[in-house]
Amino acid sequence: MSDGLALNWRRIPERYAMKGNHCTNCKQDYFPSRMICPNCRRKGHLVSKDMPRIGKIVSYTKVMVGPSGFENEGNYYLALIDLGSGAKVLSQIVDSDEQDIHIGASVKKMFRKIGEVEEKGAITYGYKFKVVKPLTEDQVEALKEKNKK
C-alpha cells in the first residue's frame, strides 16, 4: 500500500465512521460518498449519512497471497457486504470462526488497523467486520427468563 498520508487523512470520516451519503430523491445510500447521485444526477439531493454498522455477506474469499502492504497479514478473509438500502462495502472479516463465514451471514462493523503507509511508517485504521451469530434457542430462552425477573 503506497497511498500517501494526505489521502489517508482525507478518508478518515469514511474509514473510521463509514460516513457515506444518501439521495433524498431516490432513497439510495452511497458508500463511499458520491458527489452526484448516479441515478438522479442533477435531480438528486445528497445528504451525509453514517452507514449501518451491520450487514450481510454477499460473497467472500480467503486471500492466501496478499498484495504489498499485507505481506505480514497471513491469510485473511475478504467479503462483499450488503449494508441495505443499496450500499455495499468490501471489507476484511476478522475475529470470526471460519465455519461461520458464509454467504448470508450477518456481520457487524469493527474498528481496526488496516495497514502501513509504505516508507512513512504511518499506520492506517478503518473498518473491518466480524460475523455475529444469531442467538441459539437456549440463549433466547435465557434472555426471556432474565427479562421476567
Next chain:
Amino acid sequence: MSKLRRVAMIGAGLTKFGEHWNLSFRELGTEAAIKAVENSNIDGKEIEAMYIGCMASGRFVGQEHIGALVADQLGLNPIPSTRVEAACASGGLALRTGYLSIASGEHDIVAVGGIEKMTEVTTAEAGFALGGAGDQETELFHGATFPALYALLAKVHMKQFGTTEEQMAAVSVKNHKNAVHNPIAQFRKEISIEQVMKSGYVATPLKLLDCSPISDGAAAVILAEIGLAKKLCENPVEIIGSTHATDSLALTGRKSLTELNATKVASAQLFHQTGLTPKDIDMAEVHDCFSIAEILAIEDIGFFKKGQGGPATEQGKTALDGEIAINPSGGLKGCGHPVGATGVKQAAEMFQQLRGEAGGRQVKEAEIGLTHNVGGSGATCVMHAFRLMENR
C-alpha cells in the same frame, strides 16, 4: 456504423509472450510492430498514425510517454502516436481507437500496438500495479488482490448455479491444450484437471492454475481503409463491428455479481451493429484472466445460457473442435497476459485464424470470429467482430 468507412486488418505481428530477459519495453514494442509491417507487405512510411495499448509502463518499467517513444524507435516520428489505457483492456481499446480513426475518415492506414513488460518488478509490485485496475481506495486499501476480486465473483456463481471448481479447472486445461500449438504462447504444455485442483489456493476458490500469469509481450496489427486494404493485401480481415462499454471499477457498485454488465452491453451492441447472433460466431477470443472470467464471458456474450458456462466447458463444447472454439490461441491463461498487449493479440489471432494460418490450432471452416477484452474486474469491455474479405 452506417456513416463510418469500412476498415480491415492487413497484417499482424507478435513477440513471444513470457519472460523476456534480453528485450526491453521499447524493443518488445518495436519487434511486434516490425513483424506487423513486414506481414502486411508495406514499407512503413504509409502509416499515418499509431495507437498503443499499455496499462502501467510507469509502474512496471518507469517509462511513460510511450506513444512518441515507440514512434521514434520505428523511425515514424513525427506521425501522431497515442497511448491508450483501460487497464487489461488497453489493447482492445487501442484497436478500437485505431479503427475509429480510419472509420471516421481521419486516416487511411494506422498501426495499432499493445505492449506490457511486467517481469522487471517483483510479483508483489506487479500485483500492486495490476490492482490499479480495480478501485484503489475501496478495494486495494482493504487487501484485495485481482484473484480475490474474481474469487468473489466465482463464489457467487458457484452458489447460484452450482458451478464447480472442476468446471473452472476445465477452462485452464482447455486453454493450455490450445496453447501447445501457438508458437508465441508462454505455456506450450498441457495440464490436467488434477494439476489445477492441486495447484494451491491464491484466493478461494481460485487456485494458481485458475489464474493467467505475469508476462512480457507485445502485439501489433496494421489497419487500412477497405479500398486500400484490398489493393495492399490479398486476404484482408475486415473489422465488422466494434463496441466499448463501462461499469463501476469497484465490485460494490455492480447491480449483479453473476454477470459483467459491460460485457452484456458491449456484446448486445456488437450483435446489433453486425446483424449477427451468437450462433453465427465460429470462434472467440475471450478475456480469461481467471478461469471464472471465461465462464462469465461465454454466458454474458450469449454463447451459453447463464449458469451453463461451466458444464459447457466441462463437456468440451468450447474446445477447438467443439460447438464454438473459445480461445483457440490458448487465451490469457495459456498464452500469457502482458496486459496492454492482450487485446491486440486477440485481434492478431483472429487475423491468422480467418486467413487459415493458425497451424495446429486452426479452427476449421471459421468465417466469423469475435474478441472480448476486459479491463479490471469488468469495468471496461471492448469487443470486435471480424470476417475474412472476399477479395477476388
